[in-house]
Amino acid sequence: MRLTVDLRFNGPALACTEDEQVLTLVELAGTVREPRRLRALLRGRDLEEVCVLRDERPLNGVQAGALALATLSSASRFEVRSAGNSTAGGHAAMRTRAATALAIGMPAELARSTRWLARARRVSATPFSLPARPARDLRRVSYLRAEPSLRWLGAQVGGAATHTTGVINGLSDAGLEVSVFAPERPEGVHGANCECVPPRHIVQLVHWLTLVGHTQRLVSAASEVPADLVYQRYALGSYAGLELARRLDVPLVLEFNGSEIWTERHWGTGRLAFVRTLAALERRNLLDASLIVVVSQPLKDQLLEMGIEPVRVLVNPNGVDLQQLTALRARPPAHWRSRAKLPQAPTVGFVGTFRLWHGVKLLPELIESVAAHRDDARWLLIGDGPLHGEVAAEIERRGLSERVWLTGVVAHAHAVELLACCEVCVSPHVPNPDGTPFFGSPTKLFEYMGLGRAIVASDLEQIGEVLQDGRTALLTVPGDVPAAAAAVVNLLDDEAQRLRFGAAALAEVTARYSWDAHVGRILAALE
Structure with a gap:
């Protein structure tokens, strides 16, 4: 062996x-x-x-x-x-x-960790005085990704990767000169200059200190390029956006997708070393950013409770690259199933990370319940994650394996091609385990809409705001598997209804949720 x-x-x-x-x-x-x-x-x-x-x-x-x-x-x-x-x-x-x-x-590693922890404590205690608005016409933007890698299981997949590419392309399409500084070039980016700045060292005894140490290397590279604005997707332990904006004397737009401390406590291992220092560093980023962009109202509410001024927080849901999906919308699911060599059967799709909040533990029961009424239905479950093995085992235990294709991690372009094979797409999100409001803005939702597919989703916070039950989707109570199964069967049985919902969802996402519209709202907030 x-x-x-x-x-x-x-x-x-x-x-x-x-x-x-x-x-x-x-x-x-x-x-x-x-x-x-x-x-x-x-x-x-x-x-x-x-x-x-x-x-x-x-x-x-x-x-x-x-x-x-x-x-x-x-x-x-x-x-x-x-x-x-x-x-x-x-x-x-x-x-x-x-x-x-x-x-x-x-x-x-011990020496680096000690130095970087001391640096984190100094930074978290030091205010950064940044301009609230650009001092001149906005022409040049420096975009930062501070994580050690943009890849997950070797591929640039998931909502973070999609969001990064969408925002960069949206800034470029708005006529701005965009310079990207990241560990590797984001896939799908066009019109931006990209400089790869990988970390020289990665520490693992206290993993978030890697980003503290990497900040100086990232800022040194980015400070060589003139910019009128810095944009950073917040990452646990980084203060690169603050430091670069201070050096260049320009505003910082901080994209904040939720406290990663909260995420680690509730959806991760629950163990974070030196959490008080880490929380202080996260708070420093939020207190001193010129504009904080969040994807949902619950996230804004959290920031307001921390004392952040409402005028500095913009609620801006995720979006979709509609042009990328044009060809996939042009033909029906049967065509794409033929191209993908999949069985010609009514197909239900799901894409996402196999984590608790995506509702993946409900999928085996949902598949079984639909099969009781539509024996011909097949499922495409796209993605991977910590719960993938558990979900796969439960699908097998229920005798459903022949009905389901678990793809694992696939490139984003291939993932949307597989979704195009589906008549119905599902988004069975569940509430937060601690009872706090669900703060997500699922990227999958906008991609389902952009494909013009019929949708069954949980009526949960922003999901129920973006989608309208009975017009653009069928919404069900989160965790109610029988209701979700009935909704899926309803749509599989009624092609006219599927097409009507898909067309209405496409019209809605085109009007409000393209990445160009997303970036337009950010630029308007800076005026």
Whole structure:
């Protein structure tokens, strides 16, 4: 058997062969808390080879520790691979290599983390006095993405990637000169100058400190380019937008999609180191940005409760690239199913990250309930995430696997092509677990509308504001699976109704929710 240990940051998911087991860094770290499982993994009698995948960057302390752990296995062959290099050897050579990496990597990570934590504390206590409006005609914009990568499981997918591309293209289409500074070029961008600024170091003992450390590198690159405005999508631990705007003496537009501290507490591990410092840094970003763009009214309400002035907060829902979808709207679902070599059956689609708030745990029951009335219906579930395995297992347990295609992560362009194969698209979002208002603006919603497809969605906060029940969609009470199933069956049974809803949804999204309209509202708020 071969054990592959993937230490890469945000690398693509690996497919296992029959005689191979793949562990990510997070998964390997999890086994440390289960000594018996770890011993069985590393000392199994059939283990013959260990392959470690790494980045080109120097190993940080956690990665070096994982490498050292892997070399304790009973395998007779070891190999370490990176993009441009491969090293093979036996026990002694690899253990020496791992010990050296750990002796260098762990002290370096601790030292960097200490310096960057002190910097975060200084920054969070220091006001940034930024102009409220551009001092001259707005011609040049610097757009920042501060995260270590724009990719998730190796691909630029999800609402964040779509939003980034939409806003950049919207700014360019408005006649502005846009310079983008990001770890890699955002896919689908046209008309903007892009400079790739990846982080030199990634720390993992306190992961958000990576963005504190990366801020200076990002700002140094961006400060060489003149700008009349800085735009940053807020990222946990970053203050790059504040710093760049201060250096250039220009306003900062901060795109804020919700507190990532709240998200980590309720939808993540729940563990955040130095959370008081992190909260102070998040608050500093919000207090000092010239304009904060949020996607929903509940987010604005949260900011007002923090004392942010209402005039500095713009509610601006997500949007869609209508031109990108023109060809997909021009032909019916059967045409696109034929192109994709899918069965010619009425098809229901879902796209999104397999996380709790997307309502993915309801999908198996929903599929089963629809099948009871429409045995011919098939489903396309597009995406991946922490709950993907659980949802897939439940679909199999209910005997529904032949009705469902779980695609995993696919490129955005391919995802919308697959959605075009569907007669009906669903958005079964559920309320926040702590009872607070749902603050999302689901990108999938606008893409469903832009495709002119019939929609079944939860009547939940902004979803119920963007969609009108009985005119542009069928809305159901969040979590009410029988009602959602009845709505799906209703639409599958009535082609005329599907076409009427799809046309009304397309008209609505064209009038109000293109990315050009989204950017237009931001520019108007800066006048």
